[in-house]
Amino acid sequence: MNQLRELIGRIEGIDSTWVGMAWERQNCLTKPPGSLGLLEDIACRVAGIQKTLTPCVDRKRMVVFAADHGVTEEGVSPYPAEVTAQMVANFLRGGAAINAFARIAHAEVVVVDIGVKSPIPKVEDSQASVRFIQNPIRPGTRNFAQELALTEQETLDAILLGSKLACEAKEDEISLIGLGEMGIGNTTTAAAISAGLTGRSSAVVTGRGTGADDSIFALKQSIVDGAVRRHAARDAFSLLRAFGGLEIAGLVGLCLGAAVARIPIVIDGFITASAAALAVGMCPRAKEYMFAGHLSTEPGHRALLEFLEIRPILNLGMRLGEGTGAALAMNVIEAAVRGFVEMATFESAGVSDKQEVAKGVSR
Amino acid sequence: MNQLRELIGRIEGIDSTWVGMAWERQNCLTKPPGSLGLLEDIACRVAGIQKTLTPCVDRKRMVVFAADHGVTEEGVSPYPAEVTAQMVANFLRGGAAINAFARIAHAEVVVVDIGVKSPIPKVEDSQASVRFIQNPIRPGTRNFAQELALTEQETLDAILLGSKLACEAKEDEISLIGLGEMGIGNTTTAAAISAGLTGRSSAVVTGRGTGADDSIFALKQSIVDGAVRRHAARDAFSLLRAFGGLEIAGLVGLCLGAAVARIPIVIDGFITASAAALAVGMCPRAKEYMFAGHLSTEPGHRALLEFLEIRPILNLGMRLGEGTGAALAMNVIEAAVRGFVEMATFESAGVSDKQEVAKGVSR
Numbered sequence: 001m002n003q004l005r006e007l008i009g010r011i012e013g014i015d016s017t018w019v020g021m022a023w024e025r026q027n028c029l030t031k032p033p034g035s036l037g038l039l040e041d042i043a044c045r046v047a048g049i050q051k052t053l054t055p056c057v058d059r060k061r062m063v064v065f066a067a068d069h070g071v072t073e074e075g076v077s078p079y080p081a082e083v084t085a086q087m088v089a090n091f092l093r094g095g096a097a098i099n100a101f102a103r104i105a106h107a108e109v110v111v112v113d114i115g116v117k118s119p120i121p122k123v124e125d126s127q128a129s130v131r132f133i134q135n136p137i138r139p140g141t142r143n144f145a146q147e148l149a150l151t152e153q154e155t156l157d158a159i160l161l162g163s164k165l166a167c168e169a170k171e172d173e174i175s176l177i178g179l180g181e182m183g184i185g186n187t188t189t190a191a192a193i194s195a196g197l198t199g200r201s202s203a204v205v206t207g208r209g210t211g212a213d214d215s216i217f218a219l220k221q222s223i224v225d226g227a228v229r230r231h232a233a234r235d236a237f238s239l240l241r242a243f244g245g246l247e248i249a250g251l252v253g254l255c256l257g258a259a260v261a262r263i264p265i266v267i268d269g270f271i272t273a274s275a276a277a278l279a280v281g282m283c284p285r286a287k288e289y290m291f292a293g294h295l296s297t298e299p300g301h302r303a304l305l306e307f308l309e310i311r312p313i314l315n316l317g318m319r320l321g322e323g324t325g326a327a328l329a330m331n332v333i334e335a336a337v338r339g340f341v342e343m344a345t346f347e348s349a350g351v352s353d354k355q356e357v358a359k360g361v362s363r
Numbered sequence: 364m365n366q367l368r369e370l371i372g373r374i375e376g377i378d379s380t381w382v383g384m385a386w387e388r389q390n391c392l393t394k395p396p397g398s399l400g401l402l403e404d405i406a407c408r409v410a411g412i413q414k415t416l417t418p419c420v421d422r423k424r425m426v427v428f429a430a431d432h433g434v435t436e437e438g439v440s441p442y443p444a445e446v447t448a449q450m451v452a453n454f455l456r457g458g459a460a461i462n463a464f465a466r467i468a469h470a471e472v473v474v475v476d477i478g479v480k481s482p483i484p485k486v487e488d489s490q491a492s493v494r495f496i497q498n499p500i501r502p503g504t505r506n507f508a509q510e511l512a513l514t515e516q517e518t519l520d521a522i523l524l525g526s527k528l529a530c531e532a533k534e535d536e537i538s539l540i541g542l543g544e545m546g547i548g549n550t551t552t553a554a555a556i557s558a559g560l561t562g563r564s565s566a567v568v569t570g571r572g573t574g575a576d577d578s579i580f581a582l583k584q585s586i587v588d589g590a591v592r593r594h595a596a597r598d599a600f601s602l603l604r605a606f607g608g609l610e611i612a613g614l615v616g617l618c619l620g621a622a623v624a625r626i627p628i629v630i631d632g633f634i635t636a637s638a639a640a641l642a643v644g645m646c647p648r649a650k651e652y653m654f655a656g657h658l659s660t661e662p663g664h665r666a667l668l669e670f671l672e673i674r675p676i677l678n679l680g681m682r683l684g685e686g687t688g689a690a691l692a693m694n695v696i697e698a699a700v701r702g703f704v705e706m707a708t709f710e711s712a713g714v715s716d717k718q719e720v721a722k723g724v725s726r
Contacts, residue, residue: 030453031460032573036687037660037680079715086714090393095707097394103705104698121713210395297400315678316695317400324399331694332679335467342466344458350484351449352442 004156004237004282007163011259014048014288022047022055028345038311042291042333043340049264049289050175055337057176057264060107060330061169062323063254064091064098064180065162065247067115068140070149072185076220078211081140081184085118087322088182094127097320098180101327103129105334107178112165114158115140115246135161141244144192145223149244155237158246162253163260170261177258177265178293178330179272180323181247184210187298188220190274192243194300195228197236197277198307202228205300207270207319236281251275252282259286266333268326269296269319273304280308291333294318294325367519367600367645370526374622377411377651385410385418391708401674405654405696406703412627412652413538418700420539420627423470423693424532425686426617427454427461427543428525428610430478431503433512435548439583441574444503447547448481450685454545457490460683461543464690466492468697470541475528477521478503478609498524504607507555508586512607518600521609525616526623533624540621540628541656541693542635543686544610547573550661551583553637555606557663558591560599560640561670565591568663570633570682599644614638615645622649629696631689632659632682636667643671654696657681657688 022044027033034040046055066088072081090096091111102109112133113120117140126132137158141149150158169177183189187209194205202225208217231242240249252275258265259279267276267290280287292305294314305312313329346353385407390396397403409418429451435444453459454474465472475496476483480503489495500521504512513521532540546552550572557568565588571580594605603612615638621628622642630639630653643650655668657677668675676692709716 029460030450030458031683035573035681035683036460037682039679039681083715086712087393090707090712090714093707093712095393095705095712097392097399097702097706100702100705101698104694104701210398313679314695316402316676318398318402319400320394320398328695328698331467332677332691335464335691338467339460339463342458342463343460344453344456349449349453349456349458351453352446 003160007256007260008283011256011283011285013285014045015051016048018051019044019048021053025053026340029343030346030349030351036339038313039336039339042336046264046337049262054341057334057337059174060105060176060178061174062098062102062107062109062178062180062327063112063165064109064182064323065112065114065250066182067246068117069183069185069189069245070141070143071145071188071223073143074145074219074223076188076216076223077185077209078213078216079184082118084182084184085116085120088113088116089121089123092123092126092130092132094130096322097324098322098327101324105327105330107327107330112250114161114250137246141246144227144243148242150241152241155241155249158249159253162250163257166254166257166261166263169263174263176330176333177263178323178326179251179254179265179268180326181251181271181321183245183247186245186247186271188224189243189245189248190271191224191300192227193239193274193278194304195224196231196234196239197281198303200303205303207298207300236278240278248275252279255279255286256283259289264289264291266291266293266326266329268293268323269321270298270301271321273301277304277308293329296325364519366523370619370623371646374619374646374648376648377408378414379411381414382407382411384416388416389703392706393709393712393714399702401676402699402702405699409627409700412625417704420697420700422537423468423539423541424473424537425461425465425470425541425543425690426473426475426528427545427686428475428477428613429545430609431480432546432548432552432608433504433506434508434551434586436506437508437582437586439551439579439586440548440572441576441579442547444547445481447545448479448483450545451476451479452484452486455486455489455493455495457493459685460687461685461690464687468690468693470690470693475613477524477613500609504609507590507606511605513604515604518604518612521612522616525613526620529617529620529624529626532626537626539693539696540626541686541689542614542617542628542631543689544614544634545685546608546610549608549610549634551587552606552608552611553634554587554663555590556602556637556641557667558587559594559597559602560644561666563666568666570661570663599641603641611638615642618642618649619646622652627652627654629654629656629689629692631656631686632684633661633664634684636664640667640671656692659688
C-alpha cells in the first residue's frame with residue numbers, strides 16, 4: 001500500500017497560470033471568442049497539463065487491458081468467457097474495431113494480458129503496429145458473487161503494472177493515452193463498482209452490456225444488487241478489491257500514473273469510466289488529466305460521467321468498448337490542440353476584430 | 364432554368380440493395396450487432412452511395428464558398444463586411460480554423476470567391492495545399508431588406524458553378540466533400556431562408572451569429588421577420604433568389620452536383636444546412652447523399668436539421684462555420700467506413716458468436 005500512497009503523492013494538479021495564458025491566446029485567434037465550444041476548453045486544459053502555449057498531442061497510444069471475470073460463472077453474459085482470449089488474438093492481428101480506429105487516429109496499440117483465463121490463440125500474422133504485453137496477475141478474478149474478486153496484493157500488483165505503463169509512455173514521449181479494455185463479463189463488474197462508488201441503485205447502473213436478453217439482464221441486476229449489498233465499504237480500493245477486475249485495476253494505475261507523468265488521457269466507455277472514477281476516488285486531482293471520449297448507451301456510463309462531472313466529447317450511440325470511443329475522440333482532441341497552435345491571430349492575419357466596428361462603423 | 368431541371372433530373376437515389384448487403388456484413392463483424400451505433404448507419408449508407416461492400420472515403424475535399432451580403436448595410440453583424448475578404452486571405456495562407464481541421468482530416472481545401480465585395484488582400488505566402496477559384500457572380504448580393512438579393516440568372520449561375528465543382532471533384536476521384544462558407548452577414552440570410560422554408564417563426568431561427576449584442580440581435584430579428592413577411596413564395600429557388608447569398612447558391616449547386624456524381628457530402632453549420640435544405644427542397648433524393656457534421660449552437664441549425672431529419676454526428680458547442688464542423692466529422696465518417704471494411708468477421712477471426720452460447724453454455 002505504501003507504493004500506491006507514494007504514487008498518489010506524486011500527482012500535482014494542472015497549471016492554472018498556463019491555462020489562463022492559453023485562454024488569452026484563445027481569445028485572439030481568428031474566430032469569434034467561444035465559437036469553437038468544447039474544443040477551446042480542451043486546448044486550454046492540455047496547455048495547462050503540458051505547461052506550454054504550444055501544446056501537442058501528436059504521439060498517441062491506446063492501452064488495452066484484457067482480463068477475465070469470475071462472475072461470468074453466474075451466466076451474466078451471452079458470450080462465452082473464451083471470447084476474451086479470442087478477441088485478444090483479434091487485436092493482435094489488427095482485425096478489431098479498435099485497430100481500425102487507432103489507425104485513423106495514428107495511435108499505437110498496446111494490448112496487455114493482465115489476467116486472461118483461457119489460452120490466447122496463437123497469432124501467426126500479428127500486426128507490427130500492435131505491441132503485446134503478457135503480464136497476467138492471475139487467470140481472471142474470483143467470482144465476486146461468492147467471494148472477494150482479488151486479494152489486496154493482486155489489486156496492488158495490477159494497479160502498479162498500469163502505472164508502470166504510464167511511466168513507459170512518458171519515456172516514449174507519448175502525449176495522449178487512450179484507455180481500452182476487453183473482458184467478457186466486465187459490464188457486470190463495472191455496474192457493481194458504479195453502484196458502490198456513486199451510491200446509485202444497481203437498477204440505474206446495470207445495463208445489457210454486449211446484448212443480454214431479458215433473463216440474463218434480470219440475473220445480472222440481481223447479482224450486482226446482492227454484491228453491492230454485501231460489500232458495505234465505499235472507498236475506491238475496497239470496491240476494486242471486492243469486484244475486480246484486473247483490467248480495471250490496471251486502468252486505475254494507468255490513470256494515476258498518467259497524472260504523475262502529466263499525460264492527458266481519454267476515457268472510453270463504461271468500463272474505463274469505472275476505472276477513472278476509482279482513480280479519482282483515490283486522488284481527486286487525477287481528474288484534471290482526464291477527457292471523456294464519448295457517452296455510451298450503457299446506462300451506468302452516464303451515471304459515472306455525472307459523478308466525475310466530465311462532459312463527453314462524442315455521443316454516437318456506441319457501446320463497444322475496446323477503447324473505440326477514446327480512439328475516435330483523439331482526433332477531436334488533436335484538432336482542438338492543433339487549431340489552437342496553428343491558427344492565426346486577428347493581428348497576425350490582418351483581420352478586423354469586432355472591437356474595430358465600434359470605432360469604424362456607425363450603425 | 365432548363366440546366367437546373369436537367370441537373371436535378373440526373374439525381375438517382377442511393378442503392379438499397381447495396382445498403383441491405385452492407386447491413387448483412389455489418390452484423391457479422393467482430394462486435395455485438397448495433398454496438399457501433401451511428402457509425403453502422405454511416406458505413407451502410409456510404410456503401411449504398413458507392414454501390415460496393417468496400418466503400419472508401421479517403422480522398423476528401425472541403426469546398427469553402429465566400430461571398431458578401433447586401434443586408435450587412437442594415438448593421439446586422441458586429442464585424443465589418445471587409446472581414447469576408449480578409450478571412451479569404453487567411454484561408455489562403457492556411458491560418459484559419461478550417462485549415463487546421465482540414466489538415467487533420469487529410470482534406471484538400473478549395474476556396475471559391477463566388478461574390479466577395481471588398482478586394483481580397485494580396486497573399487504572398489499562400490499554402491500550396493489550398494486552391495483558390497475566383498469566379499465572382501457579382502460583388503455580393505443586393506440588400507434583401509430592400510429588394511431581391513439576386514436575379515434569376517445570377518442565382519442560376521451560382522448554382523451551376525457549384526455543380527461544376529462537384530463534377531470536377533468526381534474527375535479528381537474525391538470520395539467525400541465537406542461544405543464550407545464565409546460571408547459576414549450570412550446568418551441573417553440563412554435565418555430568412557430557414558423561416559421561409561420550414562415555416563418556423565423568425566424568432567426561432569434567428570440567432571446571434573458571430574456575437575451580435577442585444578441591439579444588433581433585435582435589429583436582425585426584425586429584418587428577418589420583415590423580409591420573410593414580404594416574400595410570400597416558399598419554393599426553394601424563389602427563397603434563394605429573394606435572400607441570397609451567392610455562397611449559399613453555390614453550396615446548393617454543390618449538393619445537387621454531388622448527388623449526381625454519387626459523392627457523399629458533409630454539412631457543416633447553419634449556413635451550409637440552409638443550402639442543403641434548399642437543395643432537398645429542389646430534389647428530395649439529394650438528402651440521401653448528405654451527412655450532418657455537427658449541431659451548432661446557432662438555433663436555426665437545429666430547426667433545419669429537424670426539417671431535414673438528419674441526425675448530427677458531433678455536438679461540441681461550436682458555431683464558427685467555415686466548414687469546421689464538417690471537417691471534424693470527416694474523421695468519424697472515415698472511421699465508420701474503414702471499420703466496416705477492415706474489421707474481421709466472427710468467422711474469419713475465430714471468435715465465438717453469441718449464438719454458440721445457446722448450444723455450449725447451459726445457464
